[in-house]
Amino acid sequence: MAHPSQLGFQDAASPVMEELLHFHDHALMIVFLISTFVLYIIVAMVTTNLTNKFILDSQEIEIIWTLLPAVILILIALPSLRILYLMDEINNPHLTIKAMGHQWYWSYEYTDYEDLGFDSYMIFTQDLTPGQFRLLEVDHRMVVPMESPIRALISAEDVLHSWAVPSLGVKMDAVPGRLNQTAFIASRPGIFYGQCSEICGANHSFMPIVVEAVPLVHFENWSSLMLEDA
Amino acid sequence: MAGEDRETQTKGLKLLGILDVQNTPCAREAILHGAGGSVAAGLLYFLATSRVKRSYDVGFAGFMVTTLGSWFYCRMNNAKLRVQQRLIQEGIKNKVAYEGTVMDPTRKGKAEAPSGPS
Numbered sequence: 001m002a003h004p005s006q007l008g009f010q011d012a013a014s015p016v017m018e019e020l021l022h023f024h025d026h027a028l029m030i031v032f033l034i035s036t037f038v039l040y041i042i043v044a045m046v047t048t049n050l051t052n053k054f055i056l057d058s059q060e061i062e063i064i065w066t067l068l069p070a071v072i073l074i075l076i077a078l079p080s081l082r083i084l085y086l087m088d089e090i091n092n093p094h095l096t097i098k099a100m101g102h103q104w105y106w107s108y109e110y111t112d113y114e115d116l117g118f119d120s121y122m123i124f125t126q127d128l129t130p131g132q133f134r135l136l137e138v139d140h141r142m143v144v145p146m147e148s149p150i151r152a153l154i155s156a157e158d159v160l161h162s163w164a165v166p167s168l169g170v171k172m173d174a175v176p177g178r179l180n181q182t183a184f185i186a187s188r189p190g191i192f193y194g195q196c197s198e199i200c201g202a203n204h205s206f207m208p209i210v211v212e213a214v215p216l217v218h219f220e221n222w223s224s225l226m227l228e229d230a
Numbered sequence: 231m232a233g234e235d236r237e238t239q240t241k242g243l244k245l246l247g248i249l250d251v252q253n254t255p256c257a258r259e260a261i262l263h264g265a266g267g268s269v270a271a272g273l274l275y276f277l278a279t280s281r282v283k284r285s286y287d288v289g290f291a292g293f294m295v296t297t298l299g300s301w302f303y304c305r306m307n308n309a310k311l312r313v314q315q316r317l318i319q320e321g322i323k324n325k326v327a328y329e330g331t332v333m334d335p336t337r338k339g340k341a342e343a344p345s346g347p348s
Contacts, residue, residue, distance in 0.1 A: 008250060022305075025254050029301055032249040033294055039246075040290050 001133060001193040002166075010167040013192050013213070014184050016087055017169030023079050030076060087169075091183055093151035097142065101154070101161030101174035101196070104203035108142045114227055122206050136193045138210045143222050146186045146213040154180045159201065165194035165211055173198060186213030256304035260297045267296025 002010055012018040098109040102119075110116040123137040144150050154163045156174035164171035165184075172182040186192070194209040214222070244250050251257045272289025276282065328334045 008253070022309075025257070026305065028249055028254070029257065029260070029297075032246060033297065035246055035248070037290075037294065044287075 001136060012169065012187075013167040013190060014169050014187055016083075016184065017167060018187075019083050019086060020169050023083050026079060027076055030072060034072070091149040091185070093183055094148040095145065096151040096153060097144070098153045098155070099142070099163050099174070099209075101156035101158075101163065101200070101207075103158050103201050104196075104207040106138075106142075106161075106163070106196075106207060106209060108140075110223065114223070116223060116226055116230065118226065118230070120210070122208055133193065135206060136195070136208045136210070138208055141191070141210040141212040143212045143214060143219055144186055145216040145219040146189050148216070149183060149185050152182050152184070154182065160198045161200050161207070162197035163194070163209060164197040165192050165209055167192045168194075168211065170194075171197055186211070189213050189215065255308060256301055259304055260301035263300035264293045264297030268293035271296075 009017075009021055009024065012021050095110070096112055098111070100107045100109070105119055105121045107117060107119045118140045120138045120140045120142065122135065123132065123139055125134050128134065128137060152163070152170070152172070154172045154174045155178060156176045158176060160176070161174035162171060163174055163182075168184045168186065170182055170184050172180045174180070190213055192211045192213070194211070196204055196207045196209070198204075200207075243252055245261065249257060251261055268289045271292025272285045275288040276285035279285070
């Protein structure tokens, strides 16, 4: 999860998010250099004593400031397009989970083998135990096996919602009457937090998403327990 | 738990308020190389021409070129290491999974040895 006053991305928990972080660093370095260049030019212009009232044109600088931005844009576009297509690769998911948005909670359905479904409500602040995170914890987490490709089918029952988990690099709109598909792989075990990302009413800020990645044997135990409780 | 995150994560220095040099891989090295390249280029140009203002411009150009060069070189090396790491991880996983089965690539040598009584 994010720590207080955090501005940057959270640590990556999926290969796609790792690639996004690397691309972000690359683009940010280019932005930093451009900003430094502009700052230097501004200081140079403000502090110069030179004046020339007779300059009409300059072909050389026109060529430079046409070609250089094009080169910079290509340097940014190539890795960007690579990641764009990487995110859409077909990955043969091992598991399909449906995440349905409601006002104001999420429900998850694991229907590949058995009929497992449950609701995931936020835990209220007064019910939190020490060590739990305010406005982020839920009563039933979405448990997934780690290092397995997961397909998530996102939809909504009432109004627009959006299922987002920043550390997995996933965000997908939940649209009533439409099934949106996204995929992710949790590279490491852990608990990953997200929040609804489309305004959906009074409690839009109070319907978080919690994904818990565990080894496969623990996932099988958990699903057996959930089926018994159902 | 949030307190532990704060202690373990070094508070990065953000150049121009945007570039976190401490926590961005290769950024610190690139900026340091850039600073060194800038000083070297500007100084050499000044020693050769004694033009102060132009030396600053050359120094700045040296900073940009050295930073970019160091950045891309470091990032390419990191990318190659990441690919190697993934291959090794995949190899270890496959070795554990396939050992002793027909898909074990090291099994061929054992299959050729005669198994019946001599």
